[in-house]
Amino acid sequence: MEDKTMPVSAAGEPEWVSAKRRDALASFSSAPYPVMRYGLNITTDLGELGLENLKAQRQKPPKVENMNKDIIIADLFTALKEYPDIVEKHLFRSMGFADCRCPNCITNVIANHKLASFHQAAWSRGLLVYVPRGVTAGEPVYADLHTEGSSIDHTIIVAEPRSSLSFLENLSGEGKYRSGVVEVFAGDGSRVNFGSMQNYGRGLVNFSLKKAIIGRDANVEWVTCDIGSGITKSDVSSVLNGPGARTMNRGIFLGSEGQHFDFHINAIHSSPHTESYLLTKGALNDNAKAIYRGLVKIAREAKGANGYQKADTMILGGRAEADPVPYLEIDNNEVKCGHATTVGQIDPDKLFYLMSRGLTEIEAKRRILEGFFEPLVRLLQVEHTQNEARRLMHGGIIRGLGKEMEASV
Amino acid sequence: MSQQNPDLIIENLHVNVEGQEILKGINLQANIGEINAIMGPNGSGKSTLAYTIMGHPKYEVAQGRIVFRGEDITKEKPTQRARLGLFLSFQYPTEIPGVTVSNFLRTALNALRPQPVPVPEFLKLLKEKMALLKIDQSFASRYLNEGFSGGEKKRTEILQMAVLQPRMAILDETDSGLDIDSLKIVANGVNELMGPHMGALVITHYQRLLNYIKPDRVHIMMDGRIAMSGGDELVQKLESHGYEWVQKGAGLKV
Numbered sequence: 116m117e118d119k120t121m122p123v124s125a126a127g128e129p130e131w132v133s134a135k136r137r138d139a140l141a142s143f144s145s146a147p148y149p150v151m152r153y154g155l156n157i158t159t160d161l162g163e164l165g166l167e168n169l170k171a172q173r174q175k176p177p178k179v180e181n182m183n184k185d186i187i188i189a190d191l192f193t194a195l196k197e198y199p200d201i202v203e204k205h206l207f208r209s210m211g212f213a214d215c216r217c218p219n220c221i222t223n224v225i226a227n228h229k230l231a232s233f234h235q236a237a238w239s240r241g242l243l244v245y246v247p248r249g250v251t252a253g254e255p256v257y258a259d260l261h262t263e264g265s266s267i268d269h270t271i272i273v274a275e276p277r278s279s280l281s282f283l284e285n286l287s288g289e290g291k292y293r294s295g296v297v298e299v300f301a302g303d304g305s306r307v308n309f310g311s312m313q314n315y316g317r318g319l320v321n322f323s324l325k326k327a328i329i330g331r332d333a334n335v336e337w338v339t340c341d342i343g344s345g346i347t348k349s350d351v352s353s354v355l356n357g358p359g360a361r362t363m364n365r366g367i368f369l370g371s372e373g374q375h376f377d378f379h380i381n382a383i384h385s386s387p388h389t390e391s392y393l394l395t396k397g398a399l400n401d402n403a404k405a406i407y408r409g410l411v412k413i414a415r416e417a418k419g420a421n422g423y424q425k426a427d428t429m430i431l432g433g434r435a436e437a438d439p440v441p442y443l444e445i446d447n448n449e450v451k452c453g454h455a456t457t458v459g460q461i462d463p464d465k466l467f468y469l470m471s472r473g474l475t476e477i478e479a480k481r482r483i484l485e486g487f488f489e490p491l492v493r494l495l496q497v498e499h500t501q502n503e504a505r506r507l508m509h510g511g512i513i514r515g516l517g518k519e520m521e522a523s524v
Numbered sequence: 525m526s527q528q529n530p531d532l533i534i535e536n537l538h539v540n541v542e543g544q545e546i547l548k549g550i551n552l553q554a555n556i557g558e559i560n561a562i563m564g565p566n567g568s569g570k571s572t573l574a575y576t577i578m579g580h581p582k583y584e585v586a587q588g589r590i591v592f593r594g595e596d597i598t599k600e601k602p603t604q605r606a607r608l609g610l611f612l613s614f615q616y617p618t619e620i621p622g623v624t625v626s627n628f629l630r631t632a633l634n635a636l637r638p639q640p641v642p643v644p645e646f647l648k649l650l651k652e653k654m655a656l657l658k659i660d661q662s663f664a665s666r667y668l669n670e671g672f673s674g675g676e677k678k679r680t681e682i683l684q685m686a687v688l689q690p691r692m693a694i695l696d697e698t699d700s701g702l703d704i705d706s707l708k709i710v711a712n713g714v715n716e717l718m719g720p721h722m723g724a725l726v727i728t729h730y731q732r733l734l735n736y737i738k739p740d741r742v743h744i745m746m747d748g749r750i751a752m753s754g755g756d757e758l759v760q761k762l763e764s765h766g767y768e769w770v771q772k773g774a775g776l777k778v
Contacts, residue, residue, distance in 0.1 A: 486621050
């Protein structure tokens with residue numbers, strides 16, 4: 116466990132990996148830090164991160180629970196030795212343009228260029244999950260990715276045609292910076308269920324890129340839950356790359372005390388009869404701030420596509436702010452598309468209803484908020500993670516409501 | 525009982541909603557153990573009266589007071605009114621996603637009782653009341669009112685009343701949207717629950733519900749006031765003569 120200045124390269128890794136690191140380092144050095152400013156004066160300032168001098172502690176390899184012998188689960192450095200073909204075929208492939216012809220992805224990559232390049236140069240921990248053709252993985256694969264100090268984690272998930280996998284990452288720890296990239300390759304007719312539970316310490320900057328390339332008739336479902344970190348910049352993209360591909364993307368966030376969240380949720384329909392459904396629910400206490408940018412992009416060739424997105428944010432504290440903007444970019448006329456965003460407070464009629472049954476105002480609000488999140492919390496695949504999410508949300512909601520009550524007295 | 529003060533006293537109640545006066549001096553008295561029907565045409569202020577008794581913040585009491593079981597509750601929060609034993613069966617119950625019927629009712633029951641009710645005891649009570657109202661047991665684990673039909677919502681309101689056992693229940697248009705079979709089930713449930721420890725204010729536009737739930741007193745509201753009060757016979761009279769008859773005879777207090 117020695118401290119090293121990033122970027123690092125691991126001893127004994129293949130030359131093609133080191134070459135990728137060198138290329139990425141050059142892009143990193145020449146790119147500016149992203150400046151993220153949005154409509155309501157919401158700023159996520161990453162300029163002071165100083166990644167050049169970041170001290171990274173070598174992290175413990177991911178702890179993974181799953182007993183299924185038919186699938187491959189390997190630390191990425193080990194996988195480079197034991198399954199070099201699989202890794203070489205997939206590492207960073209989703210981040211290029213080969214699978215996605217959509218200009219928006221280029222925009223995304225440019226906005227994320229500095230941080231993504233840094234990630235590619237300096238990744239120091241990783242995981243490969245490979246599900247062979249036709250195999251059903253069964254019980255969810257649970258990966259514990261704990262961070263101390265700083266970590267740069269790369270996850271590759273490959274679901275070969277007609278396979279199925281449920282995967283849940285648990286992200287925890289204290290520190291300065293965490294970069295996490297997840298690449299999902301969902302082959303034709305496969306199903307991937309990806310869950311993420313994030314509860315970093317409040318001092319940590321969390322950069323997260325998740326991208327799925329989804330083949331013909333394949334289905335990728337995302338459930339992400341963000342509660343921790345000081346700043347989270349998170350992009351989740353689904354490229355619907357084969358006819359009949361589907362994605363459901365559900366996100367939860369709960370923020371308080373100076374937390375900033377910046378979410379970009381993208382569904383790129385590049386094939387006919389593809390479907391996307393993006394649903395985000397959040398609540399903000401104190402002076403927490405959240406930006407949501409959702410994009411449903413339907414290419415000219417994607418006839419008969421269906422896209423829907425909805426983002427609902429509850430404002431619990433007087434100084435909290437949310438700025439949700441859904442985008443639709445549609446290049447053909449044979450599609451169904453819709454969007455809705457709401458930013459508001461707890462519905463007074465719901466509050467009255469519960470109070471008329473004897474609940475105090477604070478209990479009633481808590482129930483309404485917990486109920487608001489519950490249908491999504493239930494989707495986290497592992498019961499103890501659901502309970503952990505409920506416990507954290509319960510605590511966060513009570514603290515937030517408590518402060519509001521004090522402030523209003 | 526008649527020597528004591530009535531359990532519910534509404535005195536000269538004036539209520540504004542968004543700046544408009546809806547209730548224009550209601551006087552009404554009711555006792556636990558009695559059934560009082562409040563009838564009236566649309567827009568006469570019946571639902572406003574129900575919401576105001578329960579304390580919805582949108583309904584602003586400009587004048588007058590509401591006393592329940594000796595306490596002036598005019599300025600109390602709904603929580604406190606419920607804890608004194610008031611209950612409102614909503615005309616349009618709100619959906620509460622993510623909160624199951626069972627979980628919610630246990631929370632509410634514990635809020636009303638001095639001691640938490642043990643889980644097995646609660647489940648037994650819930651099961652028994654669901655059977656009384658012919659509600660499928662699967663509803664216990666469904667989210668409160670979410671995706672329920674109109675009739676299912678109304679039955680669930682009465683289920684809540686049955687489990688929480690208030691002293692005075694206000695049934696706001698409980699019959700609207702119910703088919704005849706559901707109406708009978710709901711009325712039968714209400715009758716089972718009524719007794720010396722529970723009274724009701726039954727708010728309705730039509731006499732239909734009152735064929736099954738027999739009121740001790742009937743009050744007719746017109747334009748934000750009680751225009752007429754009387755016994756059961758008023759229901760039949762209204763049925764044959766309509767509300768115009770009350771209008772014409774306004775001032776003719778029975």
